[in-house]
Amino acid sequence: MTNRFRYSAFAATATLALLWPLFAWAHEETGQAAGFVSGLTHPISGLDHVLAMVAVGFWGAQLGAPALWALPVAFPVVMALGGMLGLMGIPLPGVEIGIALSAVALGAMVVGEAKPGLPIAAALVAFFAIFHGHAHGTELPDGASGLYYSIGFVIATGLLHAAGIAFGMVHERPNGPVILRAAGGLVLVGGLYFLWRAIG
Amino acid sequence: MTNRTRTLTAAVLGAGAIPGIADAHLVNTGFGPFYDGISHLFVTAPDILVVVALGLLAGLRGPTTGRTTLAVVIVAWTVGGLTGLALAPPVVWAAATTVTFLALGAALAVDREVPTGVVAALGLGVGLLHGFLNGAEAATSGIGLVGLAGSLSALAVMATLITALAVTWAQGWTRIVVRVAGSWITAIGILMLGWLFRPGA
Amino acid sequence: MISRGLSTTCRAAAACVVVVAALALPASALGHELDPGFLQVTESEPGVYAITFKVPTAGGRRMPLQPMFPVGCSETSPMTSRPSGTGFLERWQISCDGSLLGETIRIGGLERTYTDVMIRVELAEEEPLSYIVQSVDPSVIVGGEGQGSQGALAYAWLGFEHILLGIDHLLFVLGLLLIVQNRWMLVKTVTSFTVAHSITLAIATLGFASAPAAPLNAAIALSILFLGPEIVRVWRGETSLTIQHPWVVAFAFGLLHGFGFASGLTTIGLPSGEIPLALLLFNVGVELGQLVFVVVILALERAFRVLEIYWPRWAEMFPGYAVGSLGAFWTIQRTWMLLGG
Numbered sequence: 001m002t003n004r005f006r007y008s009a010f011a012a013t014a015t016l017a018l019l020w021p022l023f024a025w026a027h028e029e030t031g032q033a034a035g036f037v038s039g040l041t042h043p044i045s046g047l048d049h050v051l052a053m054v055a056v057g058f059w060g061a062q063l064g065a066p067a068l069w070a071l072p073v074a075f076p077v078v079m080a081l082g083g084m085l086g087l088m089g090i091p092l093p094g095v096e097i098g099i100a101l102s103a104v105a106l107g108a109m110v111v112g113e114a115k116p117g118l119p120i121a122a123a124l125v126a127f128f129a130i131f132h133g134h135a136h137g138t139e140l141p142d143g144a145s146g147l148y149y150s151i152g153f154v155i156a157t158g159l160l161h162a163a164g165i166a167f168g169m170v171h172e173r174p175n176g177p178v179i180l181r182a183a184g185g186l187v188l189v190g191g192l193y194f195l196w197r198a199i200g
Numbered sequence: 201m202t203n204r205t206r207t208l209t210a211a212v213l214g215a216g217a218i219p220g221i222a223d224a225h226l227v228n229t230g231f232g233p234f235y236d237g238i239s240h241l242f243v244t245a246p247d248i249l250v251v252v253a254l255g256l257l258a259g260l261r262g263p264t265t266g267r268t269t270l271a272v273v274i275v276a277w278t279v280g281g282l283t284g285l286a287l288a289p290p291v292v293w294a295a296a297t298t299v300t301f302l303a304l305g306a307a308l309a310v311d312r313e314v315p316t317g318v319v320a321a322l323g324l325g326v327g328l329l330h331g332f333l334n335g336a337e338a339a340t341s342g343i344g345l346v347g348l349a350g351s352l353s354a355l356a357v358m359a360t361l362i363t364a365l366a367v368t369w370a371q372g373w374t375r376i377v378v379r380v381a382g383s384w385i386t387a388i389g390i391l392m393l394g395w396l397f398r399p400g401a
Numbered sequence: 402m403i404s405r406g407l408s409t410t411c412r413a414a415a416a417c418v419v420v421v422a423a424l425a426l427p428a429s430a431l432g433h434e435l436d437p438g439f440l441q442v443t444e445s446e447p448g449v450y451a452i453t454f455k456v457p458t459a460g461g462r463r464m465p466l467q468p469m470f471p472v473g474c475s476e477t478s479p480m481t482s483r484p485s486g487t488g489f490l491e492r493w494q495i496s497c498d499g500s501l502l503g504e505t506i507r508i509g510g511l512e513r514t515y516t517d518v519m520i521r522v523e524l525a526e527e528e529p530l531s532y533i534v535q536s537v538d539p540s541v542i543v544g545g546e547g548q549g550s551q552g553a554l555a556y557a558w559l560g561f562e563h564i565l566l567g568i569d570h571l572l573f574v575l576g577l578l579l580i581v582q583n584r585w586m587l588v589k590t591v592t593s594f595t596v597a598h599s600i601t602l603a604i605a606t607l608g609f610a611s612a613p614a615a616p617l618n619a620a621i622a623l624s625i626l627f628l629g630p631e632i633v634r635v636w637r638g639e640t641s642l643t644i645q646h647p648w649v650v651a652f653a654f655g656l657l658h659g660f661g662f663a664s665g666l667t668t669i670g671l672p673s674g675e676i677p678l679a680l681l682l683f684n685v686g687v688e689l690g691q692l693v694f695v696v697v698i699l700a701l702e703r704a705f706r707v708l709e710i711y712w713p714r715w716a717e718m719f720p721g722y723a724v725g726s727l728g729a730f731w732t733i734q735r736t737w738m739l740l741g742g
Contacts, residue, residue, distance in 0.1 A: 069376040073309055073383040080387035084394030137394060146395025147245055147388075154387045158380065235565070263709045270708065357701065364704030 039152025042136055043160060048099050048194040049132060053157060055106035055187045056125055057164015058180055061171045062110065067118050071125050072161045076154055078126040079133035083153070086137020087146070095138075096198040098131030103191025110184025113177065132157075233343040237350020240334070240343070241358065246297035247330055248358070253304035253385050254326055255359050256378050258319050259366025260308070265316040266363040269323040274356050276327025277334070281348050284335025293333060295396055300326050302389025308382025311375075436488060436664050437533075437559060438518035440468050440508070442501065444525045449477070449496045457488045457516055464516060467509040473498035500524065502544045511539035517562065519555060529675070531555055556666070556679045560686025563665035564694075569621055569731065570658055571694055576628030576724040578698055580635055580647050591695060593648040597655025598662060599684055605663035606680045612660040615739045621661050622731030624654040629725020636718065662687055 043049050056075060060068045085092060092098075105124065108114075116124075136153055167183065170176035241247055258269035304322065307314075338348040369378055436457040443451045456463050480493040497504075501524060508518045514536055522543050523529045532541040533555040564570055577594065581587045604610050627650075631643045643650045666683045 069380065072380055073376075076383050076387035077306075077309070077390065080390035080394075083391045087391065087394030087398045089399045137391070146398075147392050150388045150391035150395065151245065153391065154384050158384055232566070263707065267708045267710055357697065360704045360708070361700055364707040367707050 036148035036152040039149035039154075040156045042139065042149075042153055043132075043156040046135075047190065048103055049135075050160060051103040051187045051190045051194075052099065052106055052128065052132065053160035054164035054167070055103065055110055055184065057161045057166070058110045058168045058184055058187070059106060059121070059125075060161075061165055061168020062113055062177075062180065063115060063118075063121060067121055068165065070118060070122060072158065072165070074122055075125055075129050075161065076157060078129040079136075079157065080150075080154070082130035082133025083137035083150075084133075085130075086134040086139075089138075092131065092134045095131050095135050097195065098128065099135060100191055100194035100198045102128030102131060103187055104195055105191075107184050107186075107188030107191050111181050111188055113181060233347040234350040236343050237338065237347035237352075238354040240337070240347065241351050241354040244334075246294075246301055247334065247355075249301040249385050249388065250297070250304060250326055250330055251355060251359050252362055253301055253308055253382065254323055255362030256366040256381060257304055257308045258323070259363040260311065260370050260375065260378060261314070261316070261319060262370070263367055265319050266367055268316050269320050270359055270363050272320045273323035273327040273359060274352075276324045277331035277355055278352055280328040280331025280333075281335035281338070281352060284332040284337075285339050285345065285348055287336070288339035289336050290340060291333070291336060293329075295393070297330060297333065298389050298392045298396065300329060302386055302393070305382045305385030305387075305389060309379050309386060311379050311382075437516055438464070438466055438488070438508070440506075440518055440520045441523075442506070442521070443523045444501070445494075447525065448498070448500075449494065450474075450501065452491075452493050452495060454491045455485065455488050456491060459514075459516075463489050464514060465510040466514070466516075466518065469507040469509045470495055471497065471501070471504040471506075502527070503542065505540050505542050507540035508534055509539075512536045517559065519559070533558060554682075556682035557686035557689070559665060560662075560683040560688075561690045562686070563662060563683075564687045564690035567661070567665075569618075569625060570661065570691075572724055572727060573621075573625050573628065573654065573658065574691060574694060575698065575720065576625060576632060576728075577647055577651055578695065579632045579721055579724070580628065580644060582635075582644075586647060589648040590651045591691075594651040594655040594658075595688060595691070597652040598659035598687075601656045601659025602662045602666075602684060602687075603659075603680055605660050606666055606676060606683075611663075612657075614664065615735065617657070617660050619732060619735035619739050620657050622728055622735050624657055624728075625724060626728030626732050627654070629721065629728055632721035632724060636721065 043053065056071055060071045063071075082092070105128065109124075168180060171180050241251075254269065254273060255266075259266045304326070307322075334351050335348055338344060338351065341347070343350075366378055369375060438457050439453075439455040441451075441453040443453075445451050452468070454468055456466055458464060474495045474497040476493060477496045478494040480491050482489055482491045484490075501522065506520060506522070508520075511518060511534060517533050517535050518539075520532045520534060520541055521529060522531075524543075527544075530544060534541055574591075574594070577590050578587075581590050601610075605612070628643075631641060631650075634641055635644055662683075666679065
């Protein structure tokens with residue numbers, strides 16, 4: 001048997017194994033499933049969140065390795081720390097403003113194709129990640145299972161980054177950098193709108 | 201393996217991981233205690249996350265570490281499981297099982313070279329703890345030894361597949377994918393801790 | 402030759418793990434004692450329902466299952482009971498105060514078994530409804546939404562369950578996997594097994610032919626036993642018709658196994674219009690279950706190779722011997738039963 005064939009069969013099995021809980025799920029109480037679904041939909045329900053997450057991917061694509069992967073590795077962990085504060089009821093001032101500002105700042109970075117060193121870029125992203133996580137943490141619906149909410153929430157965030165990075169790949173194409181900067185401009189404008197709403 | 205196959209596999213696995221979730225610890229499959237035991241592993245999120253994190257961690261360090269850790273974790277899980285089944289303590293220890301997958305996820309995301317012995321020792325600790333709780337649950341839920349055998353078979357198959365997958369993914373960009381998976385697992389753990397220690401919990 | 406030896410090694414090792422797991426299954430799952438029950442409720446005139454209940458047997462005895470209807474229902478004709486195939490067929494009539502729509506039908510005693518019961522309700526002027534109930538939740542609300550597996554999906558679920566609990570079928574497939582030498586042969590073998598058992602499953606379900614349960618089970622056991630010596634020949638590097646053309650053997654014995662699958666699909670009382678769909682979906686379920694099994698074995702083999710795990714010789718040979726000796730055991734046991742022992 002060829003290697004390729006075996007590999008496909010192998011990967012397919014691993015996938016099936018991961019999919020297996022679908023069957024089990026049919027018998028689940030609705031509470032857990034609801035927790036997972038609300039966790040999954042939460043990060044994409046607010047446009048301000050979506051803009052900032054996708055911008056992380058854009059910026060990573062502009063910065064290239066190692067930031068391209070360092071940011072998506074670091075962001076979920078720091079965001080989860082923010083989420084933990086939110087869950088534990090520890091208040092954080094100006095969360096809405098922080099989120100809107102993050103879209104403005106990250107949008108501006110993408111428009112300007114700013115290339116600070118990795119520590120600075122990581123620190124900037126991490127700082128804003130706290131606000132995003134906190135907002136999600138405080139909004140956990142009553143009665144939902146924390147674990148499933150968390151899993152859904154982390155997966156959705158990661159997929160938004162992946163979408164940003166995937167779109168950011170146009171950077172490698174002719175005219176790509178311009179398109180990417182224009183997309184950053186949209187994020188910036190959106191961020192300014194949410195900032196105006198958060199302050200106003 | 202071509203780059204395209206890898207991309208495809210990564211995408212499929214990523215999509216596949218999404219529904220891999222459910223809480224309640226016993227799902228009656230209607231197929232008898234052995235299959236109930238198998239499904240138990242998959243619906244117990246901390247167990248499946250810990251198996252994934254440990255398998256990926258060991259596999260990234262090559263076949264030798266992967267093989268050794270695999271043997272250790274399966275034996276430890278079995279010993280822990282039988283002990284738990286015999287003692288049948290009514291405990292859950294959600295914080296402890298959260299810390300295990302959180303820590304393994306972090307080790308995976310950081311991705312530093314460590315000796316085989318260290319990874320195997322992690323496998324020993326994790327296997328004993330999670331196995332013990334599995335065994336206790338098999339006893340209290342009534343699926344008993346046959347159910348525990350189901351969980352152990354599922355564990356052995358899952359851990360083997362995941363470890364081998366990580367060995368084949370250790371080079372190139374797929375290694376990054378594995379590290380990102382580690383960071384996601386850590387993030388889930390951190391959020392879970394926050395939820396466990398929320399006011400009024 | 403070397404690569405063949407290595408491949409066989411890995412495959413044997415992979416199979417070993419699965420056989421150990423399979424042996425841990427409860428004894429009740431062995432030997433096909435898990436035929437589902439079937440309850441047909443047909444509204445013959447307003448408020449009057451004809452009941453047909455096919456009750457499976459366990460260990461030769463009628464399983465203690467009893468359908469329970471809403472409070473306003475009472476029996477209006479005495480129950481007749483006769484043996485039918487592998488179970489008992491019971492018929493009676495009830496009349497109820499109102500329509501059964503929205504009411505609960507419960508299968509008493511099901512919670513203490515691992516069997517499923519398929520419930521089919523035909524109300525006047527309504528589409529027929531089908532449900533599968535299991536020990537977890539042995540009742541359905543007629544016409545209610547979101548309960549267990551319903552309608553067409555129920556047949557696929559039955560098929561999936563039937564193969565996963567049919568250790569003898571799985572062992573036969575495992576034996577074939579231990580014999581095939583390359584990818585093309587694997588595809589041919591699995592396909593011909595599938596085609597063959599689909600043919601006889603269809604023939605049996607549509608009522609053209611049937612095989613009595615006892616000799617059939619003995620013959621299925623014999624097919625597993627047959628593979629044992631062939632596996633040993635592969636280890637020794639010898640060859641035979643089976644090793645060169647495993648698909649021929651897979652096809653021939655597949656015809657037998659198809660009759661076996663038919664026992665899992667109870668069609669008595671099914672309206673003839675629904676049989677083709679039931680047959681198709683049941684078969685889909687069986688194939689899915691078989692595919693899951695084959696893919697898990699192949700993936701494990703690949704994983705062992707990637708991890709460079711090599712098993713001691715006795716462990717490698719274990720699956721082959723397990724196929725052979727379980728086949729032998731079942732052959733003797735079922736022949737004994739056939740002879741009235």
